[in-house]
Amino acid sequence: MELPLVAVLLAVxxxxxxxxxxxxxxxxxxxxDYKAAKKAxxxxxxxxxxxxRAVTTKVGVIALLLVGAVAYAAVGPDHERAEPAPSPSPTASARAGMPGR
Structure with missing residues (x-):
């Protein structure tokens, strides 16, 4: 009876x-793995x-360029509000055909 008990104890x-x-x-x-990750x-x-830092610098430069473009567009002349261009002066050939001269 001792042999099966030893076998069971051995298996356990x-x-x-x-x-x-x-x-x-x-x-x-x-x-x-923890030590390797801690070292890395x-x-x-x-x-x-x-x-x-690189991404922040790029975003900052782009933002500055955009702000500058908006400021330039806000200050620059608007074509609809611009003064009309002066009319061309009459040329010599047009004067030659005028009566009285």
């Missing part, structure tokens, strides 16, 4: 050991800020 021990081993391997992999964060953060 193997099953529990297998479960604990799988969890340990998973935790060790997670810890290794400063570089990724620096790169992200550089990209944000």
């Amino acid at each position: 021990g193997l099953f529990l050991g297998w479960g604990v081993g799988v969890q340990y391997a998973r935790a060790k992999r997670g810890w290794t 964060v400063p570089g990724a953060r620096r790169t992200a800020w550089l990209l944000v």
Whole structure:
């Protein structure tokens, strides 16, 4: 009767050991991944800020150009309000055909 009890205890021990081993391997992999990600964060953060700065600069330049264009359009002469152009002066050939001269 002792032999089946030992076999059952051995099977339970193997099953529990297998479960604990799988969890340990998973935790060790997670810890290794965490350390690698933690080491990569400063570089990724620096790169992200550089990209944000570049995009912000481009958006700022475009906004300044748009504001300048709107200001120029608001101050510049409007063709509908502009003074009429002077009429052309009569030419010499037109004077020659005039009577009395």
